[in-house]
Amino acid sequence: MSEVPAGLHYTASHEWARPEGEQVVVGITAFAVESLQDLVFIELPKLGDEVRRGERFGEIESVKAVSDLYSPVDGSVVAVNEALANDLDRLSRDPYGEGWLIRIAPRTSLPEALAGLLDAAAYRRLIEQEEHGGG
Amino acid sequence: MSAGVRPGQAGGAGQGPPPELASRTIFEESRPGRMAVSLPEPGVPSPGAEALLPAWARRAVPPALPEVGELQLVRHYTRLSQKNLGIDTTFYPLGSCTMKYNPRLNEQIAALPGLADIHPYQDPDQVQGALELFYELEQLLAQLTGLEAVSLQPAAGAHGELTGLMCIRAWHVSRGEAARRTRVLIPDSAHGTNPASVTLCGMEAVPVRTADNGRVHLADLERKLDERVAAFMITNPSTLGLFESELPAMAERLHAAGALVYLDGANLNAMLGVIRPGDLGVDVMHVNLHKTLSTPHGGGGPGSGPIAVRSFLEPFLPVPRIVRGEDGRLRLETDRPQSIGRVKAFLGHAGMVWRAYAYLRAHSGRDLAGVAKHAVLNANYIRVRLRDHYEVAYPGMCMHEVVLSARRQKRLGASALDIAKGLLDRGFHPPTIYFPLIVPEALMIEPTETETRETLDRFCDAMIELAELAARDPEQLRQAPRTLPVRRLDEVRAARQPVLRWRAEPAPADRPPLAEGDACAAASAGVPATR
């Protein structure tokens, strides 16, 4: 069972969101990293880009798969983890820490921005189902 | 990680070059001053390039091409060829690729000066024979497909898809419907080229689900069929190796909804001479000459992907068209106002046209039917021989290929990839793996009609042995292959730090020191070309 830290907010497409001050740090979960395997390339938005909940903000590639990254909240990109471009192992090593992807300034208040996302327990149930289904 | 197999000695008969030479590129063989050709003297009193070209037109740095002698050249590429498996060396049951025997006669025919050495801009009177072969192959393909008009212009299957979709789109334009008909329905088992071609044609690919019996999910198709649909793009037999017996009914629904049916002809070998796709309600299809009609695959082409269409789509076919004048002479016609235009320079892959024509004329109608029947026989024989050892993706009779799943083996620790690599050590090219995407751990096996029963039996024996090995010692399988010139390659490294070309190694002084014993670094001291 992959690590699912409590206190974070999750999407069904395996992104996590962590409020920090008025902003939200976004990454992908340990489950996502494990299922992708062998990451080789990541494409992230530029500073200032607008992102919307449920819409694509970038993509991540393994050797033989490519996955879209979906934003958990509406807002604009205020920071991008540039270090990932040259060292994707950071993401494999520590998806909830130094493997963060972007930081977003939400368009609305924080509680409003995060409303409707999954909590750790709900996300854990989701990946349990996926692991079963994927057999 | 010592394998007991010395680097560079596997694969050949142990007589290959020492390991440090085994993978040398032609650039490393180069010495200034060598050459493998003899060129004529200019024979005219002109001065050299410096005098004939102004300085701004002249190249400053010459291209760093290798310089080798003729024997060196022959040895280098002969050695490389020996690091390849091909149909000529090995059973090659690559699903959906129809790796049948490539007749040598057809290679000789294509090399005749009257076919190899003619120019597409010669006066038509000087190339009537060539035009005749184009014309005749069009007729034969029309007969095989049950469709009325054929264009030989597309260069490969994917190019045929795009050309066919463009014709469909042009037809909708002619009816004033193109603006709303922008969707193409595609089963989720389809080749990736299908949706990619749709995008290239400025339309949107909409997937249709596969039902539990492995056929198109009829209710899902029905649900997605509306006035926005331009076409339904189906592969039959499907990539699951199954016959879509509901295709005539589906085609009727599509036509009633104002849309057309495109058939991906990748799997035509199963229908050759016994089923005409036109009779199933298909409006447009492509034929892969390099699959069904035996032209060689060439290590990745050339292909050839002629399209066949119903007569109402004929005006939209690409130019030029080959037409017979009243005097019986053939000529090229380009003035066709409704045509989608030209999809490639000149006329198409003529060299493949000669070969495909020869292949078809080597057979009677009954012989061609036999091709399909034996292709289907061989696939089903493999299916029943392996069905107790691997999961068969979908039950029932298959057509020209059978899709197995190594799901059971995967749970034991050996994936479809490991099975594939194990086959390599047993003298077989693996089947297509991990496709279709909807079958987990897919092994897609297409034996073709040109293999003997003994070969099929040896292959099945190897597959059964691998299934047993997966149960007994999966780790051994994960180490395969061991008998080829290289073992498993680091694809992550290749993608993370792409080295896409050879470069001269930096002079020793500029070279960063290597960690002691770092064979990997020593072996690839070439400068990464990107990132």
Place this chain on the structure above:
Amino acid sequence: MRYVPHTEDDVRAMLQRIGVADLDALFAEVPREVYHPDGLPWPPRLSEAELRRHLEEIAARNVPLSSRPSFLGAGAYHHYIPAVVDALAARGEFLTAYTPYQPEASQGTLQVIFEFQTMVAELAGLEVANASLYDGATALVEALFMLQGGPGAAGERRRVVLSTGIHPEYRQVVRTYYAHLPYEVVELPLDARGRTDLEALAAAAREAAVFAFQSPSFYGTIEDARAVCETARAAGAEVVQVFDPIGVAVLTSPGEAGAAAAVAEGQPLGIPVQFGGPHLGLLATRERYVRRMPGRLVGRTVDLEGRPGYVLTLQTREQHIRRERATSNICTNVGLMALRATIYLAALGRRGLETLATICLQRAHHAACRIAELPGFALRYPETPFFREVAVRCPVPAAEVNRHLEARGIIGGLDLGRFDPAEERTMLLCFTEMTTPADIERLLGALAEVRAS
């Protein structure tokens, strides 16, 4: 059946194993009304000897370029093909393999492609090249897509500009591909000297995503490629150059000129003219575009034991993974033609290619000077340098000249009226190492007989 090895016993035993009565029972799911158990109406089968004779007879109705002096080029060139090219490319291990998805079993094909990519990048003077595209025309389309960010990319600039110096059939292919895409394709005419008008280019490129030009142009003229690239880039457009893979041994390379990408028809590199195909599309570009490149790419890596080896790489660009969002739909390309070009370029080498290019250049200039001295003949672009092709004004329509040459046993040049009625008196003549000095004398003798009527 010609290529089916089963005996009757084999078939019987296999059917029994499957558990069906006969071969037709394998097709039980096929509706009976569309199933033809005895095959379709078909011409009679020919034996191998009959088939060979049949095709020899058909081939004999064609006039091969090698049978008489020929001055036809215009995108497909009659160069000598060294015997080693045919001999090595015919090896079954190369000929009968397919796309190298199983790298351990395909190191031969993969290393050849790696060498090919290197050679093409060297020719173009650029950093990377792919494993081939169908032909020069489709390579041009793919390069345009790559530079604009994908076929349907919604950039701010929705225009591509094509120089009319590009082969007319290539321009037609571009128009076909763009017909349903949200882009405008406009053409920029060559000036009176057969070169790009830089002022007009500066204006046209201002709203263009990409500018494409060809040098040597379809009309044989050589552009100041540096100036062209600088002008277009200053106006904010990316540039792709269509180049000549033999001429580039002596001519400014696209990389030197500053192009972002370069494409070419690789047929002159050891591939028969064979009535127009299969030929070989070359594409090279700069590193920054590598993730948008269409087609296969081979990369060097190491195996489990640290030995160098080759694999297909960066495959997530391609249709089998990215499907509707792939950079291109190309799958099967022209691997065997890339192999031929690799062997050809290795055979000639750096010095050989330069020598060959110089022979073409010298013979073309010698012939052109002599033709210009003939009464009624003149060079179409007398001030502009050229390589192995030259456009010549004739005293009568080029079609008439060609008929006269044909009567003298010569295959003439391209009647440019074929693509532009205003040029019906212009002929495009091509000179290579295959057009000997004696052939040129014969041509001159025959042209000297042509008089304005």
